[in-house]
Amino acid sequence: MKALLQRVDWARVRVDGAVVGQIGAGLLVFAACCKGDGRRQAETLAARVARYRMFPDAAGKTNRSVLDTGGALLVVSQFTLAADTARGLRPSFDPAMAPAEAEALLSDFSAALRRLGAHVEEGRFGAEMLVELQNHGPATYLLECVPAL
Numbered sequence: 817m818k819a820l821l822q823r824v825d826w827a828r829v830r831v832d833g834a835v836v837g838q839i840g841a842g843l844l845v846f847a848a849c850c851k852g853d854g855r856r857q858a859e860t861l862a863a864r865v866a867r868y869r870m871f872p873d874a875a876g877k878t879n880r881s882v883l884d885t886g887g888a889l890l891v892v893s894q895f896t897l898a899a900d901t902a903r904g905l906r907p908s909f910d911p912a913m914a915p916a917e918a919e920a921l922l923s924d925f926s927a928a929l930r931r932l933g934a935h936v937e938e939g940r941f942g943a944e945m946l947v948e949l950q951n952h953g954p955a956t957y958l959l960e961c962v963p964a965l
Contacts, residue, residue: 842887
């Protein structure tokens with residue numbers, strides 16, 4: 817699994833003109849599932865995301881997590897993160913998990929974040945989404961949790 821984290825002042829997702837998820841300060845999380853990922857990867861990645869220290873402390877050092885700050889998370893499915901871009905001029909989506917499996921695993925990922933005490937909003941899986949955000953920093957990090965071989 818992969819998660820692209822963006823520290824935001826606010827973020828929201830619209831589908832067909834309606835807001836389906838929105839947060840104030842916290843993390844916008846674009847998440848992708850790859851072939852071979854499972855519940856273990858979802859739970860491991862959720863724990864890393866929730867505890868990843870990318871918010872400043874009183875001294876201005878990035879020592880605080882979204883859980884420490886009481887921020888929220890907006891999880892948005894983004895299968896394009898699973899693309900193989902190593903060669904050529906067009907991405908290969910062969911590494912991406914099949915949509916039905918990915919939808920269930922992303923649901924597990926969000927549930928794992930909630931079990932850790934996070935407030936989680938979500939986009940709509942498979943929909944054409946308009947994502948709006950104010951990236952703070954900017955601060956953007958890519959986390960990966962690969963399946964065990």
